[in-house]
Amino acid sequence: MNFQLSEDQVALRDGLQAIVEGRFSLDAVREREDASSVVDKAGWQALADAGVFCLFVPESLGGLGLSITDGVVAVEVLGHALVPGPIIGTMLAAGTIAGAAEGTTLVGIAATSDRGAVPGVLELPSDCDGYLVLPSARDGAAPATYLARSAISATLATRSLDPLHPVGRLNGPLVSGTLELSGTADALRRRALLLTAAFEVGLAAFALELSVAYAKDRYQFGRPIGSFQAIKHLLADELARLEMARAQLHYAAVVTDAPDIAAIDGEVYGLSSTQLEWRAVAGAKLLCDQAALSATKTAVQVHGGMGYTWEVPVHLALKRARVHATMLATSDQMADIVASLTH
Amino acid sequence: MDLRATPAEEAFRADLRAWLAATLPTLPEKALHTDWQARRAYDTNWQGLLHAAGYAGIDWPVEAGGRGASPVEQLIFKEECERAGAPYVGLGFVGLLHAGPTINAEGTLAQRTTYLPKILSGEHVWCQGFSEPGSGSDLASMRTRAVLDGDHYVVSGSKIWTSHAEVADYCELLVRTGTEASRHKGITWLIMDMKSPGIDVRPLKTISGSTEFAELFMDEVRIPVENRVGEENDGWRVTMVTLSFERGTGFVGELLESMRLLRELTELAKRTGAYGDPGIRRRIGHLAATFDGLWALTKRTVSEAQATGIPGIGGTVFKLSYSEAGQKMADLAMELLGDAGLLFDDVTHATDGQSLGNADHVENWIKSFNLTIAAGTSQIQRNIVSERILGLPKEPTVGAKK
Numbered sequence A: 001m002n003f004q005l006s007e008d009q010v011a012l013r014d015g016l017q018a019i020v021e022g023r024f025s026l027d028a029v030r031e032r033e034d035a036s037s038v039v040d041k042a043g044w045q046a047l048a049d050a051g052v053f054c055l056f057v058p059e060s061l062g063g064l065g066l067s068i069t070d071g072v073v074a075v076e077v078l079g080h081a082l083v084p085g086p087i088i089g090t091m092l093a094a095g096t097i098a099g100a101a102e103g104t105t106l107v108g109i110a111a112t113s114d115r116g117a118v119p120g121v122l123e124l125p126s127d128c129d130g131y132l133v134l135p136s137a138r139d140g141a142a143p144a145t146y147l148a149r150s151a152i153s154a155t156l157a158t159r160s161l162d163p164l165h166p167v168g169r170l171n172g173p174l175v176s177g178t179l180e181l182s183g184t185a186d187a188l189r190r191r192a193l194l195l196t197a198a199f200e201v202g203l204a205a206f207a208l209e210l211s212v213a214y215a216k217d218r219y220q221f222g223r224p225i226g227s228f229q230a231i232k233h234l235l236a237d238e239l240a241r242l243e244m245a246r247a248q249l250h251y252a253a254v255v256t257d258a259p260d261i262a263a264i265d266g267e268v269y270g271l272s273s274t275q276l277e278w279r280a281v282a283g284a285k286l287l288c289d290q291a292a293l294s295a296t297k298t299a300v301q302v303h304g305g306m307g308y309t310w311e312v313p314v315h316l317a318l319k320r321a322r323v324h325a326t327m328l329a330t331s332d333q334m335a336d337i338v339a340s341l342t343h
Numbered sequence B: 001m002d003l004r005a006t007p008a009e010e011a012f013r014a015d016l017r018a019w020l021a022a023t024l025p026t027l028p029e030k031a032l033h034t035d036w037q038a039r040r041a042y043d044t045n046w047q048g049l050l051h052a053a054g055y056a057g058i059d060w061p062v063e064a065g066g067r068g069a070s071p072v073e074q075l076i077f078k079e080e081c082e083r084a085g086a087p088y089v090g091l092g093f094v095g096l097l098h099a100g101p102t103i104n105a106e107g108t109l110a111q112r113t114t115y116l117p118k119i120l121s122g123e124h125v126w127c128q129g130f131s132e133p134g135s136g137s138d139l140a141s142m143r144t145r146a147v148l149d150g151d152h153y154v155v156s157g158s159k160i161w162t163s164h165a166e167v168a169d170y171c172e173l174l175v176r177t178g179t180e181a182s183r184h185k186g187i188t189w190l191i192m193d194m195k196s197p198g199i200d201v202r203p204l205k206t207i208s209g210s211t212e213f214a215e216l217f218m219d220e221v222r223i224p225v226e227n228r229v230g231e232e233n234d235g236w237r238v239t240m241v242t243l244s245f246e247r248g249t250g251f252v253g254e255l256l257e258s259m260r261l262l263r264e265l266t267e268l269a270k271r272t273g274a275y276g277d278p279g280i281r282r283r284i285g286h287l288a289a290t291f292d293g294l295w296a297l298t299k300r301t302v303s304e305a306q307a308t309g310i311p312g313i314g315g316t317v318f319k320l321s322y323s324e325a326g327q328k329m330a331d332l333a334m335e336l337l338g339d340a341g342l343l344f345d346d347v348t349h350a351t352d353g354q355s356l357g358n359a360d361h362v363e364n365w366i367k368s369f370n371l372t373i374a375a376g377t378s379q380i381q382r383n384i385v386s387e388r389i390l391g392l393p394k395e396p397t398v399g400a401k402k
Helices: A007-023 A026-030 A041-049 A068-080 A087-093 A185-217 A229-257 A259-269 A273-302 A314-324 A331-340 B007-026 B036-052 B071-084 B090-106 B109-120 B180-186 B235-246 B252-272 B278-308 B313-342 B358-368 B378-389
Strands: A107-111 A121-123 A130-134 A145-148 A154-156 A167-170 B126-129 B145-149 B152-163 B170-176 B187-193 B199-204 B213-224
Touching: A007 A041, A007 A068, A068 A087, A068 A185, A068 A229, A087 A107, A087 A130, A087 A185, A107 A121, A130 A185, A185 A229, A185 A273, A185 A314, A229 A259, A229 A273, A229 B278, A229 B313, A229 B378, A259 A273, A273 A314, A273 A331, A273 B278, A331 B278, B007 B071, B036 B090, B071 B252, B071 B278, B090 B109, B090 B126, B090 B170, B090 B187, B090 B235, B126 B213, B145 B170, B152 B170, B152 B187, B152 B199, B170 B180, B170 B235, B180 B187, B187 B213, B187 B235, B252 B278, B252 B313, B278 B313, B313 B358, B313 B378
Parallel strands: A107 A130, B126 B170
Antiparallel strands: A121 A167, A130 A145, A154 A167, B126 B152, B145 B152, B152 B213, B170 B187, B199 B213
């Protein structure tokens, strides 16, 4: 049993880290704030050139042929840098939708809302060329489809919660596209949830690092505020949440890649391999939602008045965490899935 | 990252599983919790069986008489034992997890050959004399005094939270040999024979009503100098060697037991109808996800220990999260039980006529308060995590001014 990142995964993480530091510095990312289009074309191309979007595409088709676990490692890096754009949809569309792997077609994810009374929103309506349309989770057998942006009627919001992840209002119910994607919608949904959770882990780590640095630098009452237990205990709790979430995320990615492990582990709980995979993925998403929401909220609190200013970047992590804890599925839905698989 | 077991790990698991299946049915009836002598007999019998089968001291080095199992094998051992319903380490805890490893790491050859074999075989039971009424989280402020008199230390003072002192043969004892202000630098680690004159053991009744712990009063107890482990005044460092054994796989049994309990609670919720409440279901979902996350964290920690020899930060943050989840689960049980949570007498379900198992859940609820206190309070854990891992500045220390 080996739960360590492999040498290749460490190289993938560090290589991507170097590209992100060059292309997506905090200053560079923040230049896109409140733009209707948040994707920086040159930066996006750099990610494509690094193989981020063709990561899951088989080598025989010109991709990197890497695993979901590798993808999770990569997306954590992007989340940590708040990289804007439809990263996850494009990664999952590559190999099926022309241009996605090359960075020329930007693909978002559109999930049919399970809450009928509230009309859905569409992520990044000015950036995306098309969307992977996931049917409602209740509609188990329906396939996932692809829909061009032009086929969806949505209006860019005047103002979005997250200035780096603008959304549009859908002007009608989301309809399925005509292009059916191979594989089940169920499997696609799990992968999308996992990669979203990975982005959240990156956000949580970023927020915690900002908080720790601030708590060491900021003096009040003649002491760094990080020497007060009132502050340091908050941060210790965030680290505990983050490490538990990250461990479950990696576990869920591993069982997604290896159905044989899912089958062995599922046996212990009386679950099929697919059920075990769902329990692991939903649990991971739930824990990563909590880690990201909590670490970013704590970051605002630890920064005090400064945390309430636009200038200090913690609000950007907070808002993105809110976006990712909301759009594909809510924490409550994840908790329901885990509970239904606990018996 | 590959969570598949190696062929050697598979074989270890298969052998162990077969041995457990053959051995567990031969165990005698479990001892009454209040009958110390019977508990000692039960636990030492189990330890003897483990010893005969080569599973005693699973984590101890081979040179010390242990199995020398890898961290992953240790995890498999604990997992299989829990899933098979094997007895816990019980009264052997201090000897096998604290005193023994310390003597092995820091003791003389004579000490190792005298004490280690009988810990492994289960013949000797040890207890721990660390905490004092005035020295809990601030252990280094301890005041139990040892004065050298020829070739003996003469020890006077008191210890608290000494588990199963009533039936212990030996005590791993921390005493002050330096000045009162010497703190960490004036502590010595001694082996105290519990039959020595001058020792008074008084049961300590906890909020659960049990006397799981005792207070230990020492009035001029004479301990031979040859029973000192490590140098005089070097006991703090020797102790830290001991405490480090408590992190890593230390809570595997408890975690797996919690996961089993949660499944039982889910069944209970279905029987009482509470499962129809989405709020209850979501609490179950949150707890299940948390325990799954802690199990993944445990695997990662063990894997790090296997690869690098050092368990990573997972072991340090584990207890913080686990203890809070355990308390949340205990609270959920009490809410599911409703009125039946107010008594230990067995309550049966009105419709299915079966026991609600309320006594165990009530007992578990009371004991759950121990989770955030024992083995380092959650507040101390948060200090450790924030100072040693996050690198935040230390709380200014006032020192031992009293």
